[in-house]
Amino acid sequence: MNILIKSATIIDSKSDFHNLTQDLLIEKGIITKIANSIKNPGNYKEVTLDNLHISQGWFDSSVCFGEPGFEERETIKNGLKTAAASGFTAVAMNANTHPVIDSNSDITFVNSKSNNNIVTLLPVGALTVNSNGKDLAELYDMKNAGAVAFYDYKRPISNANLMKIALQYASNFDGLVCSFPLDESISGHGVMNEHISSTMLGLKGSPALAEELQIARDLFLLEYTGGKLHIPTISTLKSVALIREAKKKKLDVTCSVAIHNLYFTDSVLSDFSTLYKVSPPLRTQADIEALIDGLKDDTIDMVTCDHNPMDVEQKKVEFDHAAYGTIGLESAFGALQKMFTTKKTIELLTKGKSRFGVEFSSIAINNPINITLFNPDTTYTFSKQDMISKSKNAIFENETLKGKVYGIMANNKVSLN
Template sequence: MKLLLKAVRIYDPSSAFHLQRQNILIENGIITSVGGNDQQADQTIELEDLCVSPGWVDLYAQVGEPGLEHKEDIESLAEAAAAGGFTDVLCMPNVQPIVQTKGAINFIKAKSAHLPVNLLPAGAVTVDTQGKELTEMIDLQRAGAVAFSDGAKPVQGAEVIVKALQYLQPFDGVLMNRPEHARLTEYGQMHEGIVSTQLGMKGIPALAEEVMVTRDMQLLEYTGGRLHFSLISTAAAVEAIRVAKAKGLQVSCDVASYQVAYTDHTLAAFDTNYKVSPPFRSEADKAAILQGLADGTIDAIVSGHQPQDTEGKKLEFDLAEFGIINLETAFAVANTTMRDVLSLEQLLDKLTSIPRQILRMPACGIAEGVPACLTLFQPDLKWTPTPESTRSKSRNSPFLGRELTGKVIGLVNKGQVVLNHSF
């Protein structure tokens, strides 16, 4: 099959055609021509202001299968990811049973082999993500785990962090950790501040993130290795990571694309769709995150996708589960809320090349003779996601019904074409 992408603007700094409008011809999943005058194809995609980049990579998403398929299964996650432009998604190990064996890694690989999205398994750092005994990370890496994290459960013990960093160094593995002190956040519902006091809700202090970032950085300096912080949310954490990078430590971090969309003031209506972890924080934290994105302190932008069923969300606020779905809206939310501080090129770097570098994935470019791994999008197209259009099994999102700027048109990956638009 021949697919022609006609007059698309190319966003790929490694390409000689970067920022140019060119034709791209794809035959049987391989890019055979870039910049030619090709006209004959089995299918032609042509839209005003259509752009193309190497496929996007998400460094943090929760999938329910196995064990929690009623929230999300592998097929629905892949459909949501494809609709959101992600050709590769790192899946956290928080399923039932935990992804901590070669069999669990092979299950994800086998179930997703035929799908257009690459689901990348993250192996658990500790047995049952309990933060005590290390898993057999070398065996998991050989089986196909591309990173190691306890996902939604932050690793608490300093001795565990030290051992894990040492354990991962022989194969240059990356330890990914959510920086949160569990005892300081116990029973917390939202960001600790004036609003939480006014609403009478137990707060989640910024300090809980900051002390763990500082501690883990000291441990990294002591042991060496590579450390990545997932879902940072506070000004002090951004500054600590900025200082660590200046020291030359191998540290990286990401932020959920929705983190600067709202602040703790939004929770005054007690809408559980705004209940996320880490929580929406203060205006000062929001400003610091935007600055960290602009100056490169924050390396990547992720979906932070955490599906929850209706029974977990339609409850009193203090009983409701944390999390929102965001694979389908991650780019649009970031493009809408961050465009004053990030150029489109900078935003795409945080979705493409930088995540690939963190996971030590092969480079992905737009060039003749290479397999097509592409995301198609219109950065200025306004659209409104709805519950009816959502591919995820869950509907826990504050963005349903909200107009966003930037629409994914489709992707080409693994010889498959997935389109959100009729041609």
């Protein structure tokens, strides 16, 4: 891959060229020169785009692609195409497939489907067999096959002793255990946040307490056992406070927040649109403010679009019976840009890599090219035309977003929209 990138503003705090507008020469996938102006040394393809900005390639710690088993929702091939078009050079894929990804051979299958792709796919293995919460899966074997973490996607581990054993066992090989923060005995059949809105709408509510109790339990278990714990998609004010205190104790815990939980409150459910049915549910403005504070002081380690395609039959039903989930890769950048500066948005989209074993590759001479190309200033209304996913269950549909992705360069390959 030989390319000359012209007049790109570099957003990379780890680079000596941060905030500078430069030309970049890439030869055989390696950055060989960065300067104010570079002449084309040969018949290299030149990339010249309006208001071009580049950063380190983006990473998402929680995406679902359906395959194997739910190819009608999404396939690995199209999911990775969607990720590339959305600016992501690496994604961690959840195990909520059919069959569930819970063995060495399952991890090997996923890796084989993503070989030689411009986007690096990092498989997440199930924590328990068939994600049923009863018996630990083949964690060590999956780790050896390439699993970067272990997570029963959106399924809480109700058995505290099982979580204790998982943390102890995985610590023997530096395995990352993920625990979905929900106590189902408290949440019951709640389908949205338990608050004024749920009372007004007549929908069963799931209280913030259900999330916070599970987090408190898991943090006690982590303190007792040691090990590495990741708590995906927290959503409440007190959850932030609990994790902040745990980090003060130097516990090895990280957490993420879904972008839509930073953007929407539960008040958007007034028309009962199932596009807004997500787990954890949309909460209150006070929760959003606490989550944003948590991102600012590094209590929350990363954001995720929590990309979860669902076919139309799963969403075009009554709210109580609709599936949880939204696609989010395509809208991630534009939504974050509505809430944060470009510098902060890029910081959020590139955090979390080390926790999931993704190598950093700053924009520097002699480094492999691993970048996202974008225009941070374009404003547009997000519509079905912007959705590359097979499923169209987008919580951000019809929202005005800011910033467009041009594409990515990674793994000695180029993908431009």
